Amino acid sequence: MTTPNGMTAQEFARGRFVRQGNRFTDLITADGRSGYPAEPGRYRLFVSYACPWAHRTLIVRRLLGLEDAIGVGVVDPIRDERGWRFPDHDPVTKAVFLSELYLASDPSFDGRYTVPCVWDTVNGRLVTNDYPAITTTMETEFTALHRPGAPDLYPEALRPEIDELNDLVYSTVNNGVYKAGFATSQEAYEEAFDALFATLDQLEERLSTRRYLLGDALTEADVRLYPTLARFDAVYYSHFKCNLRRLTDYPNLWGYARDLYSIPAFGETTNFDHIKRHYYGTHPNINPTGIVPKGPLIDWTAPHGRENLSAG
Structure with missing residues (x-):
């Protein structure tokens, strides 16, 4: 059922x-x-x-x-x-x-x-x-x-750190937005909400001194975080009631997300039309009218200024 x-x-x-x-x-x-x-x-x-x-x-x-x-x-x-x-x-x-x-x-x-x-x-x-x-x-x-020069997204030496960070991000961010959005009790919603924003605050601090989550090179950890950030202001902030802060309210996370979006593998696979139509159109108990909002108007192509950050 x-x-x-x-x-x-x-x-x-x-x-x-x-x-x-x-x-x-x-x-x-x-x-x-x-x-x-x-x-x-x-x-x-x-x-x-x-x-x-x-x-x-x-x-x-x-x-x-x-x-x-x-x-x-x-x-x-x-x-x-x-x-x-x-x-x-x-x-x-x-x-x-x-x-x-x-x-x-x-x-x-x-x-x-x-x-x-x-x-x-x-x-x-x-x-x-x-x-x-x-x-x-x-x-x-x-x-x-792999193509010549392809990045090593899961380097063996960094796997323990990548896996540890991925476990946290999955539980509180990737799946955390769903825990908040699909909660059917106030307690469950607030538990997920608080864990989500606690982790976003940690990631904001982490990205203050490093370009990517593990330093100066892309890894699997960045790949796993990005799709949630890409959907945050367009969907999760309002539709899933994750509304303490928007992604655009986090200077480092927002700059980091735009940095990733500027890479064709990230930006050219980000389809905001599909994202919004899916979430707002397929959850009738959350959005019974099925109306898809026109906003928000966000410039994902604005300069991010993260090129000179150190590895941290």
């Missing part, structure tokens, strides 16, 4: 939003030991431009130059009780709804049909919808297919 938001009833236990677990968690490996070798042209990544978890897979695919190696299928931003739908149909799998691919892979699946997910065109099944692993798989298992 699902709620009007498409979330299972269990996800609203005690007024707190609990995200559904990932059903498909097979691994794609460089040596093929998993049965899914990292071969060019074999896999198809399904995304929504509206979804922050999917957005970060598009960013990494672009940064690493994997556009020719990993195909992409994009769903329509408006999702109904049938789940994500392709604007016409997916030209590779011929599916009209993403649910068709989930049920082809597991006919007993009864959860939400989520993006991002990766389809194996050889075996005709989903390999993974494990969104935290999809980007790190691209970074560590597809290295032979």
Whole structure:
């Protein structure tokens, strides 16, 4: 049974939003030991431009130059009780709804049909919808297919620090906005709200002396934070009631977000039309009229002035 938001009833236990677990968690490996070798042209990544978890897979695919190696299928931003739908149909799998691919892979699946997910065109099944692993798989298992000079987004020496920061950001920021927006009790909402802004305050301080979260080079940590920042003022501030401060009220976070947006892999995969139409149009218990606001008017291309920050 699902709620009007498409979330299972269990996800609203005690007024707190609990995200559904990932059903498909097979691994794609460089040596093929998993049965899914990292071969060019074999896999198809399904995304929504509206979804922050999917957005970060598009960013990494672009940064690493994997556009020719990993195909992409994009769903329509408006999702109904049938789940994500392709604007016409997916030209590779011929599916009209993403649910068709989930049920082809597991006919007993009864959860939400989520993006991002990766389809194996050889075996005709989903390999993974494990969104935290999809980007790190691209970074560590597809290295032979990276473009020359591609950044090392998940350097081995920094992985413990990246993972620790990612855990905090996921719990309180990436998923924290959802915990606030989908809370059904005042206590759960305020708990998520307070944790969100406590972490944003920490990140604001962290970015006062360094250009990126881990210093002077982009990492997986930046990729994971950015999609939430990109959606913050347009959606989360009002729609999810995360309204203590706007992103534009944080000098360092706002400059950092614009710095990332200026990189084509970030900016050119940021689709504010899809983002706003999805959030405001698919949560009837939060926005029953379905009206999509015209604002806010924000200049993401304004100079950010962060080029000369040290590594911290």
